[in-house]
Amino acid sequence: MIENTNLASSKIIGILNIIIGILLIIIPWFIFPICEYVGKHVTTSAGQLIPMKCFYMARAEIVIAIIVIIVSLLLIFSKHLEAKNVLHMVIISSAILIILIPTTLIGVCLNREMPCRIGTNPAMILLGCFLLIINLIGFFSTGKQIKKT
Amino acid sequence: MKKIGLIFLATQNLKRKLLRTLAVIICMTVVTGTFFAALLIMKGVNYSLKSGIERFGADLIITPKGTGSQIQQSLISGEACTFYMDKDIEEKIKSIPGVEKTSSQVFVKSLYGASCCSWGDIFLVGFEPNTDFTLTPWLRKELKEPLKNNEVIIGAYIPPVEGDIVRFYGQEFVVKGKLEPTGLGIDSTVFIPMLGVRKMIAESNQKAEATLDIKPNQMSAVLIKTRHGRKSWDKAWWDMNWQVAYEIQDKFPDVSVTQMGNVVKYVKKQTSGILKSLYLGSGISWFIFIILISIIFFLVINERFREIGLFRAMGSTQFFVFKLILTEAVFATLLGGISGVILSGITLYSFNILIFKSLEIPFLWPSIFQISIILCITIFLAIITGILASLYPAYLISKMAPYDAIRRGT
Numbered sequence: 253m254i255e256n257t258n259l260a261s262s263k264i265i266g267i268l269n270i271i272i273g274i275l276l277i278i279i280p281w282f283i284f285p286i287c288e289y290v291g292k293h294v295t296t297s298a299g300q301l302i303p304m305k306c307f308y309m310a311r312a313e314i315v316i317a318i319i320v321i322i323v324s325l326l327l328i329f330s331k332h333l334e335a336k337n338v339l340h341m342v343i344i345s346s347a348i349l350i351i352l353i354p355t356t357l358i359g360v361c362l363n364r365e366m367p368c369r370i371g372t373n374p375a376m377i378l379l380g381c382f383l384l385i386i387n388l389i390g391f392f393s394t395g396k397q398i399k400k401t
Numbered sequence: 402m403k404k405i406g407l408i409f410l411a412t413q414n415l416k417r418k419l420l421r422t423l424a425v426i427i428c429m430t431v432v433t434g435t436f437f438a439a440l441l442i443m444k445g446v447n448y449s450l451k452s453g454i455e456r457f458g459a460d461l462i463i464t465p466k467g468t469g470s471q472i473q474q475s476l477i478s479g480e481a482c483t484f485y486m487d488k489d490i491e492e493k494i495k496s497i498p499g500v501e502k503t504s505s506q507v508f509v510k511s512l513y514g515a516s517c518c519s520w521g522d523i524f525l526v527g528f529e530p531n532t533d534f535t536l537t538p539w540l541r542k543e544l545k546e547p548l549k550n551n552e553v554i555i556g557a558y559i560p561p562v563e564g565d566i567v568r569f570y571g572q573e574f575v576v577k578g579k580l581e582p583t584g585l586g587i588d589s590t591v592f593i594p595m596l597g598v599r600k601m602i603a604e605s606n607q608k609a610e611a612t613l614d615i616k617p618n619q620m621s622a623v624l625i626k627t628r629h630g631r632k633s634w635d636k637a638w639w640d641m642n643w644q645v646a647y648e649i650q651d652k653f654p655d656v657s658v659t660q661m662g663n664v665v666k667y668v669k670k671q672t673s674g675i676l677k678s679l680y681l682g683s684g685i686s687w688f689i690f691i692i693l694i695s696i697i698f699f700l701v702i703n704e705r706f707r708e709i710g711l712f713r714a715m716g717s718t719q720f721f722v723f724k725l726i727l728t729e730a731v732f733a734t735l736l737g738g739i740s741g742v743i744l745s746g747i748t749l750y751s752f753n754i755l756i757f758k759s760l761e762i763p764f765l766w767p768s769i770f771q772i773s774i775i776l777c778i779t780i781f782l783a784i785i786t787g788i789l790a791s792l793y794p795a796y797l798i799s800k801m802a803p804y805d806a807i808r809r810g811t
Contacts (some may be wrong), residue, residue, distance in 0.1 A: 284755075363520050364558040365479075365589055365754060374751030 262327060262336055265390040269324035269343060272383050276317035276350065280310035283315035284371030289360055309358040313376060315352060320346050320383065327390075333398045340391035347387060350380035359394065407721070411728040414701075421697055422733050428690040429737020429783055432683055434745035437779045439679035441749060442764065444775060446672045449584030449765035454665050457578040458534040459504075459624035460642050461657040463649065469657035472622065473664050477763055479556070480522035481510035485619040490653060494623055497652070499645040501628040504532040507598050508621035509570075510590075515610040516570040523559070524590045525569055527598030534626055536592060539580040548577055548595040556590045557582035567591070571608025572601040584765030614723065638662075658661075672762050680798030687786065694790035698730060709798050710806030723799035730791030731784055738783025742776055 253307040280286045320343055327339045347385040353359050354376045439565045454476070454579065464472050464484060465516060471482040491505050506528050515519030528536065529547045537543075540554070548554070553567065553574040559566055565576045582588055599617060608614040627643040639662060640743070646658040702709070708723055757764040765771075798806070 275452055361561045363523075364560070365758070370755040370758065371752065378747065 261393060262330075262390060265340075265386050266324045266328035267384055269327065269383065270321050273317040273321035273324065275282050276320070276379055277314050278310075279375050279379070280306075280313065280368075280372050283319050284367070284375045286310050286372050287366055289367075303369075304361050305358060306360045306366070306372060309360055309368070309376075310372065311330065316346050316353070317347050319327050320350075324351045333394050333401070337391060337394045340387045340394065344384060344391060346372055347380050347384035350383065351377055371388045407724055407728055410725055411732055415732055419700070419703070421621055424692055425730075425733040426737040426740060428686075428693060429786065430741040430744060431689055432687045432786070433662045433738040433741030433779050433783050435679055435683035435686065435741075436782060437742050437745045437775065438749060438793065439676055439683060440775045440778065441552045441767070442672070442679070443676055443760075444771055445584070445764040445769040446762055448771075449763040450668060450769050451579070452586065452765060453583035453585040453763060457661060458538060458626060459660055460627045460629075460638070460650070461540075461625040461646055462661070463490070463622065463623040463625065463653075464657050464659065466655050466657050469659050472657075472659050473667060474761075475508075475524060476586050477668060478663055478758060478761060479524055479558075479589035481508065481522060483508050483510055483621070483628045485615060486620055486656065488618045488620050490656065491620070491623045491775055493653070494625065494649060497645060497648050499628050499641055499648070500625055502532070502534050502626040504529050504534060504624045505595075505620045506622045506624065507595065507602075507615065509598065509602070509613060509615070509620070511569050512611055514570070515611040518569050519561075519567045520559070522588065523569075525598070526590055526592050527595045528592050533624075535624055536580070537656060539583065539587065540578050542578065544578055548594050550594050550600065551575060552577035553597070554578040554580060554592040554593070556580050556588040558588040559591060569593075570605045570613065572597070572604065582765060584763040595606055596708065632661045636704070643780070668762060671760075675760060675762070687782075691786055691790050694734070694786065695794065696728065698726065698791045698794040701729075702726065706798070706801070706806045706809040709801070710803045710808075713801075713803035713806060719799040723795045726791050726795035726798060727788060730795075731787035734783045734787030734790070738780050741783070742779050776797075 275283075280350070288303050288307040288310075303392055323339050323342050323346070327336060327343070330336050330339060347359075356371045360366070360373045363369065462472055465486040468482065468484045471484070474480055475482045485507075488505065491503055494500060495503050499567055506526050509525040509527065511518040511521055511523040511525055515521065536554060547634070551572070551574055555561065555576055555578075557580055559579075561576050563576050563579060567574050567576060569591070574591075574597065580587060602615050625645070627638075627641045627645050629638045642660050642662060646660055649656065650658050657752045711723075712722060713719075753764060753766075767775075801809075
């Protein structure tokens with residue numbers, strides 16, 4: 253195993269990942285709330301109130317965000333370059349999932365003016381893109397360091 | 402061996418003092434980001450007004466008394482409003498001199514979260530296909546045959562496409578046409594032929610989760626086209642609209658008359674406040690940051706007297722030193738400019754509906770050509786800032802004799 257000599261950059265990336273993870277958890281409930289949170293539901297013909305697509309999307313994003321936070325903590329405390337590389341790959345896959353969940357896998361409400369479409373959805377996609385970019389940078393820089401050593 | 406040129410030296414110097422370079426980049430990101438957003442909003446609002454309200458065939462809208470602001474809001478944001486008045490008024494209005502065409506409409510709001518409606522809180526407008534003169538300019542494709550009672554025309558932001566079936570109050574309608582985007586409330590409105598709406602109202606007690614209480618002799622608005630032989634938006638058009646509006650208001654005190662010209666004025670007033678604060682913010686920050694970047698470059702040259710002196714002693718001309726400082730500044734501000742444009746563009750693109758809905762102004766993305774022009778202006782501003790901020794420090798250090806510079810640097 254090759255020990256990392258430059259820990260600062262992966263620590264910064266790890267901290268940024270954790271901030272993004274926390275934002276992914278709080279955005280659908282507090283910053284750009286999903287439809288459920290502003291009292292919008294679907295009523296079935298039997299008169300029952302059921303949550304909409306965006307509710308399940310937010311739940312799925314929380315699970316991924318928790319994974320991102322745990323993996324980022326490992327990234328901060330890990331000392332081996334190969335391990336860091338693998339952890340970056342895990343976060344890259346999570347970032348792709350974060351983007352795919354509101355766009356294709358689960359999606360959000362169809363109406364363009366619903367709260368989840370105008371706030372939650374773009375915020376999730378932007379955070380996912382940001383997470384993807386910084387971890388790609390981390391992945392390639394650790395890859396470079398592995399090659400050098 | 403790598404050739405050491407102006408660009409190489411400038412980039413190396415910027416890399417060497419990364420924090421200072423980042424400070425300049427962040428300053429410029431703030432200025433150009435705000436400036437780019439202000440220009441884009443101005444263009445977008447004007448474009449929306451041009452392709453929206455100014456293309457709207459109606460000059461006046463008659464609604465029940467006290468509902469003028471509601472219809473204005475609906476036109477801008479598409480928020481459904483429901484009010485009703487007696488249908489007879491349309492015939493009476495037709496007799497007023499200056500009125501060329503009239504067409505009546507009925508407004509209904511779809512039920513939220515109800516299984517009988519495809520979408521909730523949608524503005525449903527029942528219109529008279531035979532007399533309507535407002536929808537045709539916005540149709541993406543001209544309709545080959547007249548609209549049937551179970552066919553609808555939908556705004557650009559409503560998800561279904563032509564041929565899809567939508568359901569409102571238990572009635573099924575086929576989407577026959579889609580309107581071009583306008584940035585106005587029309588984008589989120591569904592237009593249903595009057596007979597179709599009347600059927601939907603009549604059968605709502607059996608098919609829908611809530612009954613619509615709209616009588617057959619009731620309607621919500623009368624759209625009026627005034628008789629003005631000349632082009633819209635000129636003085637004659639304004640005069641004619643004022644005259645007809647005054648006469649209607651005088652004869653029928655129980656109605657509200659909304660002039661389309663006033664809606665445009667209202668939007669422009671609303672927008673000008675936002676634009677003023679954006680321009681003022683970017684102007685003040687631009688002025689402060691020019692001084693700040695200037696100070697940063699004074700600090701830079703103070704640290705580099707020795708280096709510049711050695712350059713000069715090795716044969717660099719005064720102009721080369723001048724260019725070097727200027728290039729460094731322009732590179733840093735250019736990077737800031739590019740990041741400002743990207744950040745501002747991404748934020749506006751991602752949250753445009755949220756932003757403009759909360760600001761209550763219409764917005765339509767300008768053409769690629771117009772966006773490119775705005776982008777060039779913003780980048781030019783970033784470059785000019787770099788040049789202005791570093792001009793004096795660059796002049797000072799380039800004028801210094803090599804010996805003096807080396808001595809001051811030690």
